[in-house]
Amino acid sequence: MKMHATENGDLALEAIPAQLTALLRLIPKAAREGETHAKKRFYPDPCNLEEEEIRRDWETFVKPSLRHLFRSACETVELDLVQLNSPHKKGWNLTLPRAHFPAWLSCLNQARLSIAEQIGYTEADQDKTTTSVRPTERDLKLFQMDFYAFIQESLLQTLADLNADDDNTPEA
C-alpha cells in the first residue's frame, strides 16, 4: 500500500490490499458500536457529582450535540469509503479529501475507543506485537486499532506539513 499527499492536500491511499480494505470498510461500524460499548467514554462526565446544574445542562444540550457530531463524522467517512466499491489492478484506492480530515480523525478515534472498551485495552497493550501464527480475536482487534492509529498519524502528519507550507507561503 502506498500513501501520499496530493497537490490539493488530500491524502491518497493506493494499492490497498484486500485485508486492509476490509478493515477500512469496518471503520464506521466500529465507531457506531461505541454508542453501546463505549458510551461512558464517548460522553464522559463534564464535572464532579456536586455540580448538578452543569450536569443537567450537559445532559440536555451538550450530549445531543456531541452525538450529532460523532454521527455526522461517521457519515462523511462512509461516503468516502464508497470509493472502495471499485477495485483497481493493484488493489483498492482511496482518497481522503483535506476537508474531511476532521471527520476521519473523529471516526477513527471513535472506532479505536470503541474497540479499546470491548477488549479492555490498557497501556500494556501499546507496544504489543503478535508473532503467533494463530492470532487470537484480541490480537486481531489490536491490529485493527494499530492500523487505524497509523492512518490517524498519517492524517496528522499531512495536516502538519500543509500548515507548515501555508506558514511559508508569502502573503500577497
Place this chain on the structure above:
Amino acid sequence: MRSQIFYPTECSLRSAIETLPEPGVRTGENTEKQLDSVWNVVVFNDPVNLMSYVTHVFMKVFGYSEQLARRHMLEVHNFGRSILWSGGRERAELFVQELHAHLLLASLERAKN
C-alpha cells in the same frame, strides 16, 4: 498563515481564542475580581488517544503553540492530568465541550482559592 480546519461548533470559539493572551496556563478576564468563580479545564490521560493527536487538539482548541501544546500533552501523559485553562465558567464549559467533541477525557473543576 496557518490553515484552519474546524468542526462547526468551533466557529463560535474561534474569535474567543484569537483574543486570548500569550501562551501559558491561561486565565479568564474576571479571575482577579471573582476568585470564587474560577474554573479549571482539566484533561486526563487515557491509553488510546495518540500523543500527536492530543497535541493537535490542544493547538486547535486553545490556539496554543506546538511547544506549549506538547508540554501539556506530556504533563497529561506523565502525571495523569494537566490544567489547560483557567477562567470563567461559560468559556471553561465551551472548552470542555470542544475537548469532548475530540473525544478527550476532560472536565471542569472549581479552582481552589
